[in-house]
Every structure is written in C-alpha cells, then in structure tokens.
Amino acid sequence: MHIPFNKPYFTGNETQYIRDAVSSLKISGDGLFTKKCHDFFEKKYGFKKVLLTTSCTDALEMAAILLNIKEGDEVIAPSFTFVSTVNAFVLRGAKIIFCDSGTDNPNIDVDAIESLITQNTKVIIPVHYAGIACDMDKIMGLANKYNLFVVEDAAQAIDSFYKDRPLGSFGHMAAFSFHETKNIISGEGGMLVINDERFINRAEIIREKGTNRSSFFRGEVDKYGWVDIGSSFLPSDMIAAFLFAQIENLENIQNKRKDIWLNYYNGLKELEDKKYIKLPFIPEYATNNAHMFYLQCNNLQERTRLIDHLKKSQINAVFHYLSLHKSPYYSSKHDQRDLPNSDRYSDCLLRLPMFYELTKEQVKFVCDEITNFYLHH
Numbered sequence: 001m002h003i004p005f006n007k008p009y010f011t012g013n014e015t016q017y018i019r020d021a022v023s024s025l026k027i028s029g030d031g032l033f034t035k036k037c038h039d040f041f042e043k044k045y046g047f048k049k050v051l052l053t054t055s056c057t058d059a060l061e062m063a064a065i066l067l068n069i070k071e072g073d074e075v076i077a078p079s080f081t082f083v084s085t086v087n088a089f090v091l092r093g094a095k096i097i098f099c100d101s102g103t104d105n106p107n108i109d110v111d112a113i114e115s116l117i118t119q120n121t122k123v124i125i126p127v128h129y130a131g132i133a134c135d136m137d138k139i140m141g142l143a144n145k146y147n148l149f150v151v152e153d154a155a156q157a158i159d160s161f162y163k164d165r166p167l168g169s170f171g172h173m174a175a176f177s178f179h180e181t182k183n184i185i186s187g188e189g190g191m192l193v194i195n196d197e198r199f200i201n202r203a204e205i206i207r208e209k210g211t212n213r214s215s216f217f218r219g220e221v222d223k224y225g226w227v228d229i230g231s232s233f234l235p236s237d238m239i240a241a242f243l244f245a246q247i248e249n250l251e252n253i254q255n256k257r258k259d260i261w262l263n264y265y266n267g268l269k270e271l272e273d274k275k276y277i278k279l280p281f282i283p284e285y286a287t288n289n290a291h292m293f294y295l296q297c298n299n300l301q302e303r304t305r306l307i308d309h310l311k312k313s314q315i316n317a318v319f320h321y322l323s324l325h326k327s328p329y330y331s332s333k334h335d336q337r338d339l340p341n342s343d344r345y346s347d348c349l350l351r352l353p354m355f356y357e358l359t360k361e362q363v364k365f366v367c368d369e370i371t372n373f374y375l376h377h
C-alpha cells in the first residue's frame with residue numbers, strides 16, 4: 001500500500017460553496033465568503049482583525065510593509081524555518097539575524113534571543129514549529145523591554161494554544177497558512193491577524209493595492225484612490241468559499257488529526273524508550289494541534305537510510321527545512337555564528353505521513369516499518 005506524505009482532505013461542501021460564490025456574481029476579493037471567514041476567526045480566537053491573503057507568504061510581506069522595514073533594520077528569526085518567514089523582510093531591505101533552535105524542539109531558543117538584540121533590531125519572528133507554541137511570555141517580555149515588534153509565523157499553528165490563549169493572538173501581528181499541506185486548506189491561502197489596532201487601517205490599504213477601496217466600500221469615503229504603497233494581497237472569494245467549507249469542519253479535522261498523532265506516538269514510544277529515536281517534545285504551556293508528526297534520528301546517514309527503507313515499503317516520509325543561515329542565498333550574509341541545533345534538525349528530523357484520511361492500519365504499518373528498521377538492521 002502506497003502511503004503519500006500528504007493528501008488534501010475535502011470536507012464535502014467545497015464545490016457547493018464555490019458554486020454559491022459564482023452564483024452571487026461576486027467572485028473577486030472581499031465577497032460574502034471572505035467576510036464569513038473573517039468573522040469566524042475573529043469570533044473563535046478573539047483576534048482583533050483578520051484579513052485573508054493569498055498565502056502566508058503574502059501575510060508576512062504585508063507585515064514587513066506595515067512595520068516600515070527598511071535597509072539596515074535587523075530582524076531576529078530562527079534559521080530552521082521556511083524561507084518566507086524571513087524573505088518577506090529581506091524584500092524590504094532587512095538584515096536577518098538568525099537565532100538557533102532550542103534543544104527540546106525546533107522552536108527558536110528564547111534564551112538566545114536577548115544577546116542578538118542591537119540598536120537596529122526591529123522585529124522578532126517566532127515560528128510555532130509543527131503548531132507547538134514558542135514561549136510567548138519570554139518573547140513578549142523581550143519585545144516590551146527593548147520596544148520591538150513581534151510577528152508570529154503561525155503558518156502551521158491554527159487552533160493551537162499557549163497557556164490557553166490561541167497562537168496568533170500574542171504578536172502585534174501573525175501570519176497563518178492554508179496551503180494544501182496544512183490542517184485546514186484552500187489550495188494556496190493565508191491570513192494576516194492584526195492584534196495591534198494601530199495597524200488595521202493601513203493593512204486594509206496595503207492589501208488593496210495601496211488604495212482606500214475598503215473604506216470606500218464601507219461608505220466611509222465617497223471615492224477611492226492611491227494613498228500608500230501596497231499590492232494585491234487579497235484572495236478571490238472562490239478561495240474563501242473553499243476555506244469556509246473547511247472551517248465548518250475544523251473541530252472534526254482537529255480531532256481526527258490528534259487521534260492519528262497519538263497513534264504514531266504510542267506506536268513509536270518503545271523505540272524512544274530504547275533510545276533509538278526521539279519523539280516530539282511538547283512543553284507544558286503548549287497544546288498540540290497535530291499539524292505534523294516528526295521524529296529525530298541520530299544523524300543524517302541514519303535518516304537517509306530510514307527514508308530509503310520506508311520508500312521501499314512505499315511510505316513517503318520527508319525531511320524538512322535546511323538551515324537558512326547556510327543557504328546559498330544567505331550564507332555569505334550570515335555573521336559566521338554556528339547554529340548547531342538548527343543544523344541538527346536539518347539533518348535528523350523526519351516527518352511521517354500525516355493527513356485526515358490516514359487509517360489506523362496505515363499508521364501501524366508505518367510504525368512497524370520504522371521498528372523493523374531499528375530492531376532488525
């Protein structure tokens with residue numbers, strides 16, 4: 001049986017809602033379904049303002065524009081992350097100061113951040129890896145102490161919490177992804193959450209090509225025009241229609257994914273107890289939104305052999321980010337510091353198949369194959 005790494009899950013209402021959007025003859029941005037999605041997220045998570053975007057990357061680019069990032073500004077972010085986390089800020093001229101990951105999990109090492117702060121530091125970007133919260137009390141404490149902005153990269157963190165408060169509600173802003181690999185999806189898609197009211201007006205303008213079109217449609221101004229820089233960051237209402245069908249099933253999707261996650265955990269616990277592998281560590285302050293199931297091998301060669309072993313059984317397990325401080329684009333700009341934990345996750349972390357329709361038997365098969373690899377090789 002072939003087990004892909006990911007398989008998008010359709011809840012059933014997606015095409016109907018897209019048809020509804022089409023019938024309404026309003027399929028460009030900010031139609032009925034976009035509004036429904038905004039209302040849902042604002043109510044459910046208490047976010048001050050939500051704006052759907054065409055991707056998490058776009059939401060991050062909006063954040064960089066909103067914070068007036070310019071040449072010479074420094075942005076502190078983990079090296080073990082997706083390029084968009086920092087590329088959005090590099091586009092505005094920022095210098096990225098890469099921080100190492102912690103030893104317990106791939107999230108930014110909060111105790112290493114303070115020593116990286118300089119006169120030029122403007123933003124800290126915590127990435128909630130695998131939907132597991134960074135230590136937001138410590139990060140917001142540093143932001144307050146040094147007067148910095150915080151943009152949460154919550155691409156993987158929908159419906160996950162830190163000390164009972166939803167991720168995405170801590171930073172001045174947060175960016176989420178609805179790419180087809182995420183828990184709830186719209187193909188490509190994302191949203192910018194704005195928790196600091198000062199940014200709301202301008203965010204609407206930046207998202208609408210630098211115009212005050214949103215105010216115009218609300219009847220607040222009698223004509224609209226070019227008032228700032230911006231781009232086209234808003235998705236078509238057909239994308240929002242798709243997303244709304246997913247949102248309506250959020251609880252069901254989350255419960256199913258958490259079941260799968262636990263089955264993996266229980267199925268592999270013995271290997272961890274025998275010290276063959278390491279399983280994910282979830283701090284007490286964090287919840288698990290079951291975005292991802294990963295394990296850690298002891299080294300790169302072992303991981304490569306395990307991937308090959310699983311491939312022979314038609315199981316598609318994949319590694320994840322390569323440290324950005326060593327990337328072809330940024331290595332010459334990085335300040336030479338070693339970031340050993342980031343490199344270790346780059347070499348040793350392996351993500352297992354994780355999607356709604358993964359059956360208990362399939363999870364058992366994957367766990368058995370991994371057990372075979374360690375106990376019989």
Ligand SMILES: Cc1ncc(COP(=O)(O)O)c(C=O)c1O
Pocket residue numbers: 054055056057058081082084085127153155156176177178179189190
């Ligand atoms: C941590 C992180 N940030 C940002 C992104 C970019 O998301 P998108 O594909 O919606 O632009 C991803 C994508 O997977 C991600 O993992």
